[in-house]
Amino acid sequence: MTEAENKTPRHVMAVVGGATAGSEIARILAERGALVIVFEQNSRPYGKIEDGLPRWHVKQRKDEYEEINQRLDHPNIEYVPLTRMGRELDFEQLRTSWGLSGIVLAHGAWKDRAFPVEGADQFIDRGLVYQNKLIYWFNHYLEKNYDGPRYDLSPGAIVVGGGLASIDVVKVLQIEMTLAALKARGIAGDMLALEREGIEPVLNASGLKYGDLDVAPCKLYYRRRVLDMPLSDIPPDAPAKRADALRQARAKILDKAQRKFLFEFQELRAPSGVVVENGAVVGVNFSRTEVADGQVRIVQEGAESARAPLTISSIGSIPEPIPGIAQKGEVYTYVDQKIGLLMDGPTAVFAAGNVLTGKGNIKDSLDSGTEIGSRVAEAYLGLSGEEFKIAEGARKDAAVSGEKIAGAMSARQKIAPDGVSSLLRRVRERQHAVGYEGNYRAWLAKVTPPDLH
The missing domain is CATH 3.40.50.720 (NAD(P)-binding Rossmann-like Domain)
Structure with missing residues (x-):
């Protein structure tokens, strides 16, 4: 005008x-x-x-x-x-x-919800990475003039989350680690093929299995049960039988994602501390939890420690x-x-x-609307072939x-x-x-x- x-x-x-x-x-x-x-x-x-x-x-x-x-x-x-x-x-x-x-x-x-461990943010980009910055890097780092943050991904990374975005993060890790392992063997991998077909089928075409790569899979930790994962919504007025079926659908979505992208999963674990060495996060302490009356409760403080050179927080954006x-x-x-x-x-x-x-x-x-169906979630995660x-x-x-x-x-x-x-x-x-x-x-x-x- x-x-x-x-x-x-x-x-x-x-x-x-x-x-x-x-x-x-x-x-x-x-x-x-x-x-x-x-x-x-x-x-x-x-x-x-x-x-x-x-x-x-x-x-x-x-x-x-x-x-x-x-x-x-x-x-x-x-x-x-x-x-x-x-x-x-x-x-x-x-x-x-x-x-x-x-x-x-x-x-x-765009603001990542804070990692729920006091003092952890002092280690941002020193072993602790937030989802939004990681995905931004993944989407742009191949550009010649890219000048944003850079990350060296590591096998066996820890991901803390539970929603669709956290499964995106584990897909990034698994696909990037597979591509790097193939490159080390002189094989040119294809990101789109790995995402579309799954890791094992692509490796099989080259006469390989995932175990041959000697790459530790990343592991996703979730503070609730797999049935509680916010992968699809359950309408508040859903009859009990319908609600239970929708919860079971969430478990099926996760199972399909694990079989296709070969990551590990642990439910009922909440971060309670970070393991720090030489000024960087090298692991996370987890408490065991339970879900009672819809609420998460700690049942064993600091129950276990998981070590990894990279921890990614994917617990939501605000x-x-x-x-x-x-x-x-x-x-x-x-x-x-x-x-x-x-x-x-x-x-x-x-x-x-x-x-x-x-x-x-x-x-x-x-x-x-009020319901995000399992078909929509599966299509988004590349588990069904639907557009x-x-x-x-x-x-x-x-x-x-x-x-x-x-x-x-x-x-x-x-x-x-x-x-x-x-x-x-x-x-x-x-x-x-x-x-x-x-x-x-x-x-x-x-x-x-x-x-x-």
Whole structure:
């Protein structure tokens, strides 16, 4: 949009985060006539689709990229890349000084939930690694110009988790260790074949078995029972027989994943300490647990110690705290949670997507509604051969949020053309500062690495 086109009062909305939820809400607001400023922390707007889901989801990721592109490439949307909340963008200033009609926080849940051992975080990247950084590395480390964190994976790693994301982590470990062992034997392995067909069938084609590699498998530890693993949801009103069948389905999913990717699993273990040598974590102390009345209870403190040169925490992601926004525990507090309203006033502040739910779980993006079926979970984990849309559920949920936000904004006063022009000038200044010249597709062509995986 040019300033010459700005002739009538309109709402001007800022959407922080341009991925699935942000782009869908931006599209809805833009189609209602609002000028929408999308602030994106990265050069590309794909969020966890690009940086949080393992790169073997080749087709699904590309399809979602184009869905996002079509939504953001709208004449009423101004894209502002390389602008992160708390880094180049101050929330309080955006809310009180810009003169916006409203702000929608759709920047996702990127903060790893803390590893539940006091003092463990002093050893981050010294034997203790968090899931989000690991998957980011895995998705990008083959790029020539990659300058992010680097990790040397080790056989026999410990993974603490229990959800779909933790199984992604063990798949990364098992596949990468298998590829390294094949390379040492002069055999060029194929990540996609290993993920699609499973480790043993691919090795058999080369006349090998997994035992021939002499590579210790990684081990996943979970504080509850396998029947409690959040691999698929159980509706709260499910009859007892149906609920039991769904729990058994979780065990079948895990069994299929273990047989295909050859990792080990231990239930009813909660980390109670870390083993430290020479300033690095070299193991984890675990307590034995039980599940009684739905609650986890410690039945034997520090029951066992597991040693490994690498421990990966995969126990969930939560939204990062933002100064100026009240929080209760891990989630923001709301004026009206039904519409995601965080703060009222001249500039209304809303939350959507994982920011609204307070969760960054993969399964929350797979389907909408109350039940994530075992078929969806198996398709995501590559256990069934079925195709699925990675972010279909998240997009549907975002569309509902977008309509609610648009409805709430319709009763508010619009901004006069002079005010819109002033906002546009601020936007142009930031776009110019990062080298964005106003053409969304041209920008993507410019910043997309030629060797992107």
